[in-house]
Amino acid sequence: MFLARLQEELKRLDLVGRQAKVLVGVSGGPDSIALVHALKKIEQEVDISVSAIHVNHQLRGEESDADERYVVAFCREWDIPCRVKRVNVGCLLMQKGGNKQAVARQLRYDSFRETAREWKVDAVATAHHADDQLETVLMRLIRGTGVAGLAGIEPIRDWHGRKLVRPLLSFTKRELEHYCDEAELRPRLDSSNLASIYTRNRLRLELVPLLESFNPHVQKAVSSLSELVQEEEKVWADLVREALAKVLLHRDDVSYTLDVSSFLHLPIALQRRVVKLILSYLSQDDTFGFSLDAVEKVRKLIADGSSSSMFHLPGRITAEREYERIHIRVAGDLQEDSPQSKEIELSIPGTTCLSGFLGKIEVLESDVALHNLHLGRNVAVFDRDRLQYPLCVRARQSGDRMTCLGMNGRKKVKKVLMEAKVPKRLRDQLPVVTAGDEIIWIPGVKRSNVAPVTPKTTRFLYLIWEQ
Secondary structure, X not given: OHHHHHHHHHHHOOOOOOOEEEEXXXXXXXXXXXXXXXXXXXXXXXXXXXXXXXXXOOOOOHHHHHHHHHHHHHHHHOOOOEEEEEOOHHHHHHHHOOOHHHHHHHHHHHHHHHXXXXXXXXXXXXXXXXXXXXXXXXXXXXXXXXXXXXXXXXXXXXXXXXXXXXXXXXXXXXXXXXXXXXXXXXXXXXXXXXXXXXXXXXXXXXHHHHHHHHOOOHHHHHHHHHHHHHHHHHHHHHHXXXXXXXXXXXXXXXXXXXXXXXXXXXXXXXXXXXXXXXXXXXXXXXXXXXOHHHXXXXXXXXXXXXXXXXXXXXXXXXXXXXXXXXXXXXXXXXXXXXXXXXOEEXXXXXXXXXXXXXXXXXXXXXXXXXXXXXXXXXXXXXXXXXXXXXXXXXXXXXXXXXXXXXXXXXXXXXXXXXXXXXXXXXXXXXXXXXXXXXXXXXXXXXXXXXXXXXXOOOOEEEEXXXX
């Protein structure tokens, strides 16, 4: 019955009858041993090719090494190609910090992906089962989740150009242990699964037995709920993508920019799902799920945040509101040079590339007014003979002031930039053009009243900023 049910699951996952290469993650425990053994038993019947990968996290000393030796020997006995990867979780934790379980999971899946690419497999299979599904849904409920979180672990999804499949989600752990007993398999037991310091272990050891006292088949009940939600999420997916397209101003590999007004016109249910979709796109750890609390923080930032609010989310993701735009991005991955600390002298005439700033400035000299140039915020014209030289570009400095055209007195550059609604993250990258000790122009923002053109002007100097 076990093998027959597994064959049906493989049909549902579209892995039957097409010589699919399946790489199985094998820890050596009852779940993964049952999976890889059963797949090998039906390999010919369902027309698949089975291989295995074992990741040694080096967290339990000799016990971890014994698991590795066991898996290698098991695969040799059953003629299953096996790759072993050793990763140093402890070392990475010392370097970057973080949650030990999350770091181990990420390194494990990185190893799966690397081996899957090298061996050109069609699918990577993990041994997640109905008890894992129950624990996952409970974990999400406890920390806060939306309806989509009740979908739990997906049985199949696209993953780095191949499929990530979980053929055992309809099986309970007891059924897997029974299969191992019937097949006279002797899997390893991971002592860390008994450590109550981990939340998932406490759920397994304390809460799940209590739930089973109310319903002995609680795993099946939650699995049915997750399957129902997964089907409904397929309908939601199209609606959410359409909604995102309506509010999206810009996107690239590491950032999304949304229009605040358009976003707020969406129903709240779609607002939450749009945010969650963006976070899932940007997440560097594709095994990590964002809580409802994280989604709500972003949504409320858009709805209620000030014109310049920002906060940080897991996975190095930041959300920042800049007036009528919201930026959600992976921190540190935007390739922006730091502005130069020294001054850059402008070529007159000529074009000067401004390393570290936003763009370049072209300088033109003329004995007559150039009427073909539109004098917008990206172009400024001066009386050449009334300027001090050289003309230079630098970053803004604390206490900078300028005399703005059409105004009396001097105004702080900081206030000029705020009034122009220049985002904070860009203010240090805007070039400040100086003539002697005077600021004469902030391209795209404001020019000063220094050396204005008058009827007496005979030589004109044009500054053209290309952002």
